[in-house]
Ligand SMILES: Nc1ncnc2c1ncn2[C@@H]1O[C@H](COP(=O)(O)OP(=O)(O)OP(=O)(O)O)[C@@H](O)[C@H]1O
């Protein structure tokens with residue numbers, strides 16, 4: 181059994197939002213739960229294709245994502261939404277709009293994100309080749325009151341994913357039926 185909820189992962193580029201949400205998705209799907217991933221990169225490739233990274237465009241991008249998340253959530257899907265979403269006010273807007281909402285702060289030091297530089301974007305941002313890059317030339321407002329904090333420079337992706345799954349179980353967003361392995365994930 182499951183109750184619709186949006187798990188909103190916020191954090192710097194390279195902090196681990198996509199990595200963690202894919203692990204959570206795999207685990208939930210394996211147990212037969214209905215789950216959908218909304219990832220910033222993909223939404224920007226399709227739904228928000230024409231938008232850039234200035235404040236107004238970031239706002240539109242997040243509003244669209246929140247709208248889709250709301251539709252899915254009210255149909256009892258577990259939505260895993262990964263967006264840098266650097267502004268506190270906009271994240272609060274998402275919580276209000278969506279209602280059933282868990283804010284996960286995917287926390288990682290800027291130094292470690294720069295070291296990882298998964299997409300080689302920090303290098304470009306530091307060189308000035310990219311403007312308005314969160315953490316370098318644009319602000320990231322830390323979540324004031326997140327429901328979960330995962331510290332990805334101190335734990336493995338599997339540990340971070342487990343913390344989210346445990347939260348979903350504890351708050352009864354997902355209930356494993358008695359046939360399955362007593363609510364324990366295999367992460
Ligand atoms: N505990 C952890 N959780 C998640 N990722 C981790 C962790 N430890 C190390 N990593 C590594 O950090 C990188 C995170 O990259 P990922 O693309 O998931 O970040 P992101 O937050 O989605 O960034 P973006 O906003 O640019 O999409 C991966 O290479 C991953 O293997």
Ligand SMILES: [Mg+2]
Nearest residue numbers: 197198221262
């Ligand atoms: Mg990502």
